Amino acid sequence: MLQKKNLLWLAALAIALFVPSIITNPAYRQIAVITLIFTACATSWNMFSGYSGYVALGSAAFYGTGAYTMGLLAVHWHVPASGDMFWLVPVGGLAAMLVAIPVGLIALRVRRHTFVVITIAIFFVFQLAAINFGFTGGTGGLTLPYVPWLIQDYHIPFYYVALAILVFAIALSAAVRRSRFGLQLLAIRDDEDRALGLGVKVFPVKLTGFAMSAFTIGMCGALYAMMQGQIYPQFVFDPIFDISIALMAFFGGFGTLLGPILGGLILESSQQYLTVSYSNGSLYLILFGVLFLLVVLFMPQGIVVYVKEWWTKRQDRMAAASEAALAPGINS
């Protein structure tokens, strides 16, 4: 059973590796890259928020930090406009992680609803800072060295780096789920005070999870900035980003490994596709509205949990049916 599961993951990875050969239109390749970036962010977000129950709605602060780290370092360090810039992707992640530590020290002192509100507030502080500080270029944004790759194949390297980040995010999320650390996060989600009374050092555990999740999100922001070649405060510090990745996780299955992956792949690709095909930036909002209504009404725990429960029920029914077939004449 376990092996079958691993084979499925490998098959999915194999397909993902061939996507750039199948999709040749640069516009669609860009959709693929952005989809991977968002899926990685949703997975990483879920690794902390989904497991611990601390719903953070300010992760764009880390995405933007990653993006600006890439932009500012590439400009000031005079990094040649080439593949060398990819080395700044993990640096962006580290910067986001460093930023997440003081943010976490403040925000993680409060719980549940207050935590949500505090993270939103902190996010806006970051957005305002990016708009108002001189070194960020303000609302005019920041222009990065533009890598002179051919338009046709420009997105291919970005695709593979984004895929690597996604694989990293999934592997990390799976490893955390299996670790003692992950169990502690789940215990915190269910009853934080009880966990504390059973020897779980809740604050360091929460802070570590929060910072780890910021690392991947920061890398994604850095990669995005490098690909776009131009960043603006309102696009990398975007409140829609906060909501999107949370919705992806809820849609697919909050707190599950597979949920945010499914949610990210489905939602982000369809959003990008609708935007590109109909050159209408808000069409997806209507469709998303309908979709979310359906999910909330019929599978409030997300696709993964819904399908799993349906499958278990089906198995139980079949088992009951075969038992009944094996034991005839009970009533006769």
Next chain:
Amino acid sequence: MTTLLSAQSITKAFGGVQALNLCSLDVEKGSVTGLIGPNGSGKTTLFNVVTGYVKPDAGTVTFEGSDITGARPNKVFAMGIGRTFQLTRIFGRISVLENMLVATQREESWLRGLTRSMSSKSELDAAMEWLDFVGIARLAKLPAGSLSYGQRKLLELAYVLVADPDVILLDEPAGGVNLTLINEISQKIRALNKEGKTFLIVEHNMEFVMNICDSVTVMHQGANLVTGTPAEVRSNPLVLDAYLGGGEEQDSIEEVANG
């Protein structure tokens, strides 16, 4: 006998309510000590002070001779004081076995949790052993939230025990539990006590307390009123007054009335 756990002159007020007023309590090593008293007499608050959930305004808590006043709950647990809650608290959305595993790491550094798997073979064995001890081993794979109230009580007892604490504080272990299960729980406590575990039990079920405890302390209005063997306590007039009203309370009302 030596004193294992001791609370001296604990005072704690919540706003204008004096929950604990110079309350003192000693728990002898290897004993089963009962803590009784009317509702609101401060029993649970005393538990919270001892286990670090509430910081006292004054007074000291010592465990094995060292001062643990105001230590965090995780620290207190790591030192060897385990507790259950009056309203059972379990981790509802993880499995029964995973609930047990949360408690198996009382002295581990938090960084270690990042690099190790959820459980080792010996921890799994210990967890299953204790689940078997309380009789719910067959439910190990179920989500803990699907357990009945009585089963949750047993699970809570089991996961406190798996960490091998020296003293176990039980907050109403028999509350809302049927008679058969009460007997079962008191048998378990006796068996564990024989192996050297110390217990401090808050309970309203008098029969349960009188049967199982070596020593009983009665609390009234945030202070310890009487301490003695179950038989002594049962016949003490002060205790009857505390439970049935009158006596001291009547006096204080008269004092107020007389200005």
